[in-house]
Amino acid sequence: MKKYRYPKQIPFSKFVLKSSTIAKNPLPFHKQFFADAGDSFCVKPFMNPMIMLTRDAEIAKHILQKNHKNYHKSELQSKYLSRYVGHGLLTSNGDYWLRQRRLIQPAFHRKKIQNLLGIVSDTIDKQVQQITAGKTIDMYPLMNDLAFDVVGRSLFNYQTDAKTLKRLQAIIEELQLFLVKEIRMPYKRGWYKISGKMAYHMKLVAESRKILSDFIEERRASEESHDDLLDMLLNATYEDGSTMDNQTLIDEILILFVAGHETTANALTFTFHLLAKHPEIQDKVVKEVMSLDENLDSLARIDQLKYTKQCIEESMRLYPPAWITDRVALDDDSFGDYTIKKGTLLGVSFYELHRHPKYFKDPLQFRPERFSEENKKETAGYYFPFGAGPRLCIGNGFALFEMMLSVEAVVRKFTLSTTQTEIETNPLVTLKPVGVTARFEPRT
Numbered sequence: 432m433k434k435y436r437y438p439k440q441i442p443f444s445k446f447v448l449k450s451s452t453i454a455k456n457p458l459p460f461h462k463q464f465f466a467d468a469g470d471s472f473c474v475k476p477f478m479n480p481m482i483m484l485t486r487d488a489e490i491a492k493h494i495l496q497k498n499h500k501n502y503h504k505s506e507l508q509s510k511y512l513s514r515y516v517g518h519g520l521l522t523s524n525g526d527y528w529l530r531q532r533r534l535i536q537p538a539f540h541r542k543k544i545q546n547l548l549g550i551v552s553d554t555i556d557k558q559v560q561q562i563t564a565g566k567t568i569d570m571y572p573l574m575n576d577l578a579f580d581v582v583g584r585s586l587f588n589y590q591t592d593a594k595t596l597k598r599l600q601a602i603i604e605e606l607q608l609f610l611v612k613e614i615r616m617p618y619k620r621g622w623y624k625i626s627g628k629m630a631y632h633m634k635l636v637a638e639s640r641k642i643l644s645d646f647i648e649e650r651r652a653s654e655e656s657h658d659d660l661l662d663m664l665l666n667a668t669y670e671d672g673s674t675m676d677n678q679t680l681i682d683e684i685l686i687l688f689v690a691g692h693e694t695t696a697n698a699l700t701f702t703f704h705l706l707a708k709h710p711e712i713q714d715k716v717v718k719e720v721m722s723l724d725e726n727l728d729s730l731a732r733i734d735q736l737k738y739t740k741q742c743i744e745e746s747m748r749l750y751p752p753a754w755i756t757d758r759v760a761l762d763d764d765s766f767g768d769y770t771i772k773k774g775t776l777l778g779v780s781f782y783e784l785h786r787h788p789k790y791f792k793d794p795l796q797f798r799p800e801r802f803s804e805e806n807k808k809e810t811a812g813y814y815f816p817f818g819a820g821p822r823l824c825i826g827n828g829f830a831l832f833e834m835m836l837s838v839e840a841v842v843r844k845f846t847l848s849t850t851q852t853e854i855e856t857n858p859l860v861t862l863k864p865v866g867v868t869a870r871f872e873p874r875t
């Protein structure tokens with residue numbers, strides 16, 4: 432029989448005993464287990480394949496990049512997430528995923544995003560105008576509205592009314608919350624079915640798909656061009672010249688909303704918190720922003736916001752919105768000291784990896800210059816906010832542009848301050864900020 436070599440195994444009983452506390456917040460447990468076992472550890476649930484969790488950058492690159500063909504997304508994404516938010520790029524595997532990725536990738540090329548920047552910038556300005564000066568504000572809801580609106584307007588330009596977009600936002604958020612419950616408390620699945628909760632949420636899925644179907648039908652009937660993502664997706668052709676049918680389009684649009692709004696909202700909230708907490712760093716950002724010629728177009732401004740970008744990158748190191756990802760081994764594999772069996776579920780904790788002293792000196796310190804021209808070569812090998820390999824985030828350029836323009840718009844108008852020295856996070860599908868507030872004073 433083949434011998435497999437796994438990292439140190441944590442007894443499954445330890446997990447079962449603490450399951451309800453782990454379900455609430457797995458981060459402290461991951462931290463403890465890594466401290467006890469090293470950069471990788473594993474757990475073997477009864478009757479199920481081995482689970483291995485790692486914070487090792489070489490293993491991350493092996494799974495996500497070097498030998499990515501041997502790894503698929505797990506059922507958490509391909510089955511459960513897709514049940515609620517569609518079978519699209521984020522949640523599919525294999526040939527289907529590759530065909531969709533090739534089709535959609537061109538819509539996210541720098542040149543295409545450049546065409547969307549007008550919409551993105553207008554949407555950000557409108558949201559920033561709504562911020563009440565002289566008040567302490569809970570930032571996440573604000574950033575969440577901003578990020579949802581940016582994706583919504585980039586997809587549908589001005590076709591949609593605000594009320595319908597809000598309804599879609601509420602549904603998507605409710606579905607994601609339910610999904611997290613289902614994943615963390617699988618033993619309640621039977622109850623969800625009997626109590627009608629499952630049926631209620633499937634109704635929400637149907638409602639969200641109907642909203643999108645109406646948008647698409649309306650657009651197909653329109654003769655005008657809208658210069659938005661929906662136009663690009665409608666016109667994108669497969670190798671045989673065909674285009675996406677409505678159901679495939681709905682899947683992909685839902686995925687863009689899900690993958691693109693909460694992640695960005697989290698990153699923006701953490702970034703503004705860190706700027707509020709470090710006034711000297713905020714001052715440097717303000718100096719950079721104020722030195723910009725306001726008549727420059729968005730792309731030219733983005734190109735000059737170098738320090739602002741470093742702040743965002745450093746914020747995503749400390750608080751990676753996609754804090755973990757998973758893969759399943761399709762075949763036996765070996766890497767480093769380990770040989771793993773087909774079927775092993777692998778988790779890469781970007782959160783722990785980004786905070787590992789082996790990779791980052793004084794890892795808990797907020798130091799944007801880690802990402803300066805001179806230093807960024809050093810950090811590149813250990814930095815995965817957008818994943819790695821062929822499944823790297825398709826919206827990474829879009830997200831960075833959006834975040835840079837948002838920081839610019841906010842610091843132009845406001846000085847941020849905070850009394851919060853420590854903040855709470857909640858690792859759901861993404862790493863969410865909890866109760867993060869800042870005071871917005873008008874810049875004089």
Ligand code: HEM
Nearest residue numbers: 520521690691694695698753756817818822824825826830
């Ligand atoms: C700060 C913002 C964002 C972060 C941190 C982020 C992070 C990530 C990460 C880590 C992955 C890879 C997941 C894995 O390998 O399992 C991913 C995939 C993806 N992201 Fe993002 N993302 C962000 C914004 C966006 C935006 C704005 C969009 C689109 C509008 C987007 C669309 C996607 C899609 C479609 C995928 C799946 C790609 C594939 O598997 O081919 N993301 N994202």
